[in-house]
Amino acid sequence: MPELRKDPLIGRWVIIATDRAKRPMDFAASRDEPVPSGECPFCEGQESRTPKEIIAVRNGSSANQPGWKVRVVPSIKPVLRIEGELNRRAKGMYDVMDGVGAHEVIVETPQHIAHTADLPLEQIHLSLQATMQRIADLERDPRLRYALWFKNYGSVAGAGRVQHARSQLIATPVTPLRVKEELAGTRRYFEDKERCLVCDLISQEQEAGARVVMSTPHILVLCPFASRFPFELWIVPKRHSCDFQAMQPEEVADLAAVLKELLGRLKAVLNDPPYNALLHTAPFRQPRKTGYWKTIVDDYHWHIELIPRLTRVAGFEWGTGFYINPTPPEESAKYLREATVAATAGAH
Amino acid sequence: MPELRKDPLIGRWVIIATDRAKRPMDFAASRDEPVPSGECPFCEGQESRTPKEIIAVRNGSSANQPGWKVRVVPSIKPVLRIEGELNRRAKGMYDVMDGVGAHEVIVETPQHIAHTADLPLEQIHLSLQATMQRIADLERDPRLRYALWFKNYGSVAGAGRVQHARSQLIATPVTPLRVKEELAGTRRYFEDKERCLVCDLISQEQEAGARVVMSTPHILVLCPFASRFPFELWIVPKRHSCDFQAMQPEEVADLAAVLKELLGRLKAVLNDPPYNALLHTAPFRQPRKTGYWKTIVDDYHWHIELIPRLTRVAGFEWGTGFYINPTPPEESAKYLREATVAATAGAH
Numbered sequence A, B: 001m002p003e004l005r006k007d008p009l010i011g012r013w014v015i016i017a018t019d020r021a022k023r024p025m026d027f028a029a030s031r032d033e034p035v036p037s038g039e040c041p042f043c044e045g046q047e048s049r050t051p052k053e054i055i056a057v058r059n060g061s062s063a064n065q066p067g068w069k070v071r072v073v074p075s076i077k078p079v080l081r082i083e084g085e086l087n088r089r090a091k092g093m094y095d096v097m098d099g100v101g102a103h104e105v106i107v108e109t110p111q112h113i114a115h116t117a118d119l120p121l122e123q124i125h126l127s128l129q130a131t132m133q134r135i136a137d138l139e140r141d142p143r144l145r146y147a148l149w150f151k152n153y154g155s156v157a158g159a160g161r162v163q164h165a166r167s168q169l170i171a172t173p174v175t176p177l178r179v180k181e182e183l184a185g186t187r188r189y190f191e192d193k194e195r196c197l198v199c200d201l202i203s204q205e206q207e208a209g210a211r212v213v214m215s216t217p218h219i220l221v222l223c224p225f226a227s228r229f230p231f232e233l234w235i236v237p238k239r240h241s242c243d244f245q246a247m248q249p250e251e252v253a254d255l256a257a258v259l260k261e262l263l264g265r266l267k268a269v270l271n272d273p274p275y276n277a278l279l280h281t282a283p284f285r286q287p288r289k290t291g292y293w294k295t296i297v298d299d300y301h302w303h304i305e306l307i308p309r310l311t312r313v314a315g316f317e318w319g320t321g322f323y324i325n326p327t328p329p330e331e332s333a334k335y336l337r338e339a340t341v342a343a344t345a346g347a348h
Helices: A121-138 A177-193 A197-208 A249-269 A329-338 A341-346 B121-138 B177-193 B197-208 B249-269 B329-338 B341-346
Strands: A003-006 A013-016 A055-058 A068-074 A089-091 A094-098 A102-107 A146-153 A166-172 A212-215 A219-222 A233-237 A275-280 A303-308 A323-325 B003-006 B013-016 B055-058 B068-074 B089-091 B094-098 B102-107 B146-153 B166-172 B212-215 B219-222 B233-237 B275-280 B303-308 B323-325
Touching: A055 A121, A068 A121, A102 A121, A121 A146, A121 A166, A121 A249, A177 A197, A197 A212, A197 A219, A212 A249, A212 A329, A219 A249, A233 A249, A249 A303, A249 A329, A249 A341, B055 B121, B068 B121, B102 B121, B121 B146, B121 B166, B121 B249, B177 B197, B197 B212, B197 B219, B212 B249, B212 B329, B219 B249, B233 B249, B249 B303, B249 B329, B249 B341
Parallel strands: A013 B323, A323 B013
Antiparallel strands: A003 A013, A003 A094, A055 A068, A068 A102, A089 A094, A102 A166, A146 A166, A146 A275, A212 A219, A219 A233, A233 A303, A275 A303, B003 B013, B003 B094, B055 B068, B068 B102, B089 B094, B102 B166, B146 B166, B146 B275, B212 B219, B219 B233, B233 B303, B275 B303
8 A cells, every 4th residue: 555654844745655666776777668559558449458447538439448539547557546544643753644545547539649739629628628527526535635637748757658648637635735835825915915816916917928928818828937947837717716627618618729729839849848737726625624625715726837847957956945947937938929839830 | 147036826936047048949959978077177187167266175285276185166157146235126026136146066076086975085074074164154144044055966967967076055045945844844843842853853763773774973864754756865963953064073074974885875776876965954044134043943953865866756746746756765775774885886
């Protein structure tokens, strides 16, 4: 059983994979050759290579058979297990619990296509809907507190050897430290001003314009003022909302189009860079003993962070949380704002 | 002038290099061929390739000439500038200040040797003494709040193309977020128990033994209970002290020997892995307006974090602060405890 352990200094939880430990020699060989499409577990026709699907978008075909558009399956190598109780306990001065949670893969296409920007818009749209549905469903499990949705593209970004467009969902029994810090920061601001910090930020950024990459009816894309990395991006809904899974149908459609266009520009401008995307959304608000989470709605605003992996994170950044960014966000925004997918794609 | 910008959500400061911006094409080419030793700016005889030295260990030779054992020079590419005032100001809702600070390189040897474990013990000892002296000196600058000492080894760990043993020191006008969080965590513990959290941790770890790698008269080396990474290490002084630069002579000598042995074991067990080392020490305590920092001494305990870079950090870890560690620290400690530098070195 994987174990969740809490750092006694700063309260960060870590998942320790106690039952499939990597030994020193396991790190030596870097095997980055891509898996051939015939062996890809996410391709249509290869359904038996994954655990049984949780949900799928199908037109009358049977579960776990070909004939689907989007498929959500449990991870082949889950970092948390869905069975069992949390078993919260102490080990001397330390806090521990069992690694209970969910780890799912959202397969965005039945075809062996690596980059989300290269998918038909409909596939991106259906994938977002499936993600929202899964988060809403996981929220009903009283053991779980948070859903981390993320996407790794390229081996530098941790995507592994299978080059098939997908994202992942990990539901955890604790709220991650970074999310807690954001919640605390936005709550302080709200208590002071009775306004949402991110709503204020959106209005200031739209007025300034220098860091705006795209602005559609429902979505704003910007390079954050204190970007840690070159070409770091925020994708923010213009309407105040704390929950990603509570998007309205027109917002989902808009977000799908924004993602396709933005990922296409990123691919064109930065020569197909590895990247990570991750969702910051409010923690689950199942009624708890304290009733506390129920009340947070006005002071948090969901958003997606998108980070091209262009620079190496060194000792300075590790552990100190202090970043050096060699490209001002105003420059990054300018390049991405002016890029056109078609024009630059032609130059390849 | 580089700019320090504060993230409005969580309060993290970021250095934005406004004056030497990297453009999209600058990230494309990865140039990892090592710099030939004849062109290494840190080798004896190449003193003119670096800015003028700040301090050096010399036996009567002239400054910036050959004939030295350890040399501290300003960074060739400083991320912060030593001249000027902070000029704290607002940009709309954001906080900004000028990028004032120090960025120095501690050159550990006049010879072109890459790995600290391969240096004579005396060189490591002299380098530690030079680092302590520089931190104590920088603490006198009232504009500065914190000294970050760190070491990058190997290109994956951000070391660049020059393979010459060295470490770096960046003094910042703000205390990094991660350090603040540690200070807050250890202070909470102290207020509750009137004991240092890390002193308690040392005594519990020595009793348990499973995560201990080395124990000398003054230093304990352990794999932390909630390790984020395989083979992550903490090097902790057994005597309670909040300031690295306040080490006693016998502690410095002991730490030098521990570093040589530990880095040698790491090199042997993990096949010369890239790694980062970084110091966590108390913020500078120059008398400030509030007089606040003056008082923190009982509730913080300096330590060095050492992180071999074996795994890739993916979307899950980025931004969430939630880590997945595939090697339990008890396993990591066992391998490093049982390793002998000579025996495994012979097997190469």
